[in-house]
Amino acid sequence: MYKLIINGGIVLNGHIKAAGSKNSSLPILFASILANGPIILTNTPHLSDVSTTLRLLMDMGAEFILESDNSLFVDSSKLTNLVAQYNLVKTMRASILALGPMLTKYGKAKISLPGGCAIGSRPVNLHLKALENLGAFIKVENGYIYATAKKLIGTEIHFDQISVTATENIIMAATLATGTTTIHNAAQEPEIVDLVNCLIKMGAKISGAGTSIITIEGVDELSGVTYAVCPDRIEAGTYLIAAAITGGKITIKNVCYQSMRAILAKLLETGADIKTEKNSITLDMQGKRPKAVNIKTSTYPNFPTDMQAQFTALNAIADGCSTITETIFENRFMHIPELSRMGANLTLEDNTVTCKGVKSLTGAHLMATDLRASASLVLAGLAATGTTTIERVYHLDRGYETIEEKLKLLGAQIERVQD
Ligand code: UD1
Numbered sequence: 577m578y579k580l581i582i583n584g585g586i587v588l589n590g591h592i593k594a595a596g597s598k599n600s601s602l603p604i605l606f607a608s609i610l611a612n613g614p615i616i617l618t619n620t621p622h623l624s625d626v627s628t629t630l631r632l633l634m635d636m637g638a639e640f641i642l643e644s645d646n647s648l649f650v651d652s653s654k655l656t657n658l659v660a661q662y663n664l665v666k667t668m669r670a671s672i673l674a675l676g677p678m679l680t681k682y683g684k685a686k687i688s689l690p691g692g693c694a695i696g697s698r699p700v701n702l703h704l705k706a707l708e709n710l711g712a713f714i715k716v717e718n719g720y721i722y723a724t725a726k727k728l729i730g731t732e733i734h735f736d737q738i739s740v741t742a743t744e745n746i747i748m749a750a751t752l753a754t755g756t757t758t759i760h761n762a763a764q765e766p767e768i769v770d771l772v773n774c775l776i777k778m779g780a781k782i783s784g785a786g787t788s789i790i791t792i793e794g795v796d797e798l799s800g801v802t803y804a805v806c807p808d809r810i811e812a813g814t815y816l817i818a819a820a821i822t823g824g825k826i827t828i829k830n831v832c833y834q835s836m837r838a839i840l841a842k843l844l845e846t847g848a849d850i851k852t853e854k855n856s857i858t859l860d861m862q863g864k865r866p867k868a869v870n871i872k873t874s875t876y877p878n879f880p881t882d883m884q885a886q887f888t889a890l891n892a893i894a895d896g897c898s899t900i901t902e903t904i905f906e907n908r909f910m911h912i913p914e915l916s917r918m919g920a921n922l923t924l925e926d927n928t929v930t931c932k933g934v935k936s937l938t939g940a941h942l943m944a945t946d947l948r949a950s951a952s953l954v955l956a957g958l959a960a961t962g963t964t965t966i967e968r969v970y971h972l973d974r975g976y977e978t979i980e981e982k983l984k985l986l987g988a989q990i991e992r993v994q995d
Contacts, residue, residue, distance in 0.1 A: 613800030
């Protein structure tokens with residue numbers, strides 16, 4: 577097991593490049609099941625969630641090659657085993673994204689139920705109900721979803737609740753269905769737009785992505801494609817906070833700032849100076865202590881739940897009192913007790929944290945619990961005085977490519993060591 581050791585209190589300065597988006601790469605890799613030839617993906621991040629997806633696809637009969645130019649060649653066009661096993665699904669809930677593509681292309685799929693995770697129960701009822709609306713027969717037995725359909729038939733889908741991966745699953749299922757599917761109350765995240773752009777390049781007929789109503793006209797087949805994944809807005813947002821929390825100045829290249837407006841608006845409120853250019857963002861905190869900001873998570877284009885923990889770390893050392901309200905996941909506060917151990921003044925009641933900013937945090941021995949909670953501990957460690965040790969960094973490796981290398985480029989003192 578690896579841990580990170582951070583000597584905090586260093587002002588970060590410099591330039592880094594954002595990675596490709598995790599939450600785009602995963603659905604697009606599952607979309608490779610729909611194609612009748614290989615896909616070549618560029619700008620894919622090096623993350624354990626991407627490796628898990630590739631292992632899952634390989635287990636089903638796909639082949640992949642990581643090319644010397646870092647692009648990923650994936651041929652999932654002829655799957656031989658239409659089963660997503662528990663041992664892989666349990667490590668990554670996004671595995672449910674195999675369901676729509678397998679079912680629509682092969683007429684059947686068997687996928688382990690993902691189960692809960694550290695941030696909440698995370699059911700998949702919306703995925704299953706919408707697939708039933710498209711004509712699938714679904715039964716859940718022994719922890720597995722068994723889905724069959726001679727041919728999915730396009731229809732009107734009304735999601736009771738907005739879900740990112742359910743929207744993606746149904747878009748993919750509808751691409752090869754007979755007739756037209758209209759999804760109402762669809763998620764509007766930029767990663768959905770990225771998936772749809774890729775599917776359109778493969779020959780799908782889809783309109784409305786990025787709005788709450790998406791229409792998909794089924795086609796007979798989809799082809800292979802070469803596609804560049806969009807930049808990761810959550811990774812970029814996390815590094816911007818690393819600059820803000822240490823009073824530094826950094827530039828991040830390879831970003832799409834248009835998809836980060838809610839995050840940038842909050843960073844501006846902290847007192848940071850922010851400049852955006854075509855593909856880059858510069859944040860300059862000019863050595864100042866950030867001002868505390870109130871946060872309420874919501875669906876896109878509002879403030880993302882995936883940035884809540886990182887802003888909690890920022891508020892912990894900010895000037896003033898703030899509230900942080902989580903409305904998407906019921907238990908996304910695993911970082912609170914750990915930040916409190918560093919001296920943060922945080923009180924959790926229901927789904928709201930009240931934070932009284934303290935002047936400084938002190939380094940401590942901490943346990944990473946889930947992906948974004950772990951990122952908040954790294955940020956707190958960068959700002960704290962003394963040494964912070966973070967155990968179980970495999971959570972971070974799910975969503976941050978070479979995090980310690982990027983932070984070192986910005987001047988941080990951070991090392992990964994093996995137990
Ligand atoms: C995706 C993102 C994740 C992000 C989340 C919310 C990927 C791979 N992951 O996760 O990083 O934090 O969106 O922006 O893109 N729900 C149900 N029933 C369902 C599905 C969801 O009740 O069938 C609930 C969930 O428990 C949660 C809410 O809907 O309370 C939103 O979850 P959802 O948008 O589905 O999250 P994911 O797509 O799993």
